[in-house]
Amino acid sequence: xxxxxxxxxxxxxxxxxxxxxxxxxxxxxxxxxxxxxxxxxxxxxxxxxxxxxxxxxxxxxxxxxxxxxxxxxxxxxxxxxxxxxxxxxxxxxxx
Numbered sequence: 001x002x003x004x005x006x007x008x009x010x011x012x013x014x015x016x017x018x019x020x021x022x023x024x025x026x027x028x029x030x031x032x033x034x035x036x037x038x039x040x041x042x043x044x045x046x047x048x049x050x051x052x053x054x055x056x057x058x059x060x061x062x063x064x065x066x067x068x069x070x071x072x073x074x075x076x077x078x079x080x081x082x083x084x085x086x087x088x089x090x091x092x093x094x095x
Contacts (some may be wrong), residue, residue, distance in 0.1 A: 001095045006056040006065040007043070008077055009087035012050050024082055032056060036073055051086075063072045066092060 015021035025042050031038045036058075044053030056073060060066040070090060078085055 007089040011084040
């Protein structure tokens with residue numbers, strides 16, 4: 001079993017208060033969950049209205065599959081026009 005973890009540190013361009021931020025983040029997380037069938041959640045910066053950290057977990061049978069899915073998720077997040085990715089951390093673990 002292989003587990004991949006991605007953390008995206010994101011700047012939200014279209015949010016002017018916490019309510020707008022939560023709407024943007026919720027939509028992005030739902031899109032990621034539905035499109036890629038992975039676990040995703042806001043894991044940091046909950047009190048800042050222009051910044052967020054999203055964590056995503058990917059589980060698969062081999063490293064190639066997990067890395068491929070991580071690359072597709074990364075491309076999807078970078079292509080989203082409402083957000084600017086400041087930083088991305090990836091960790092792949094074998095069990």
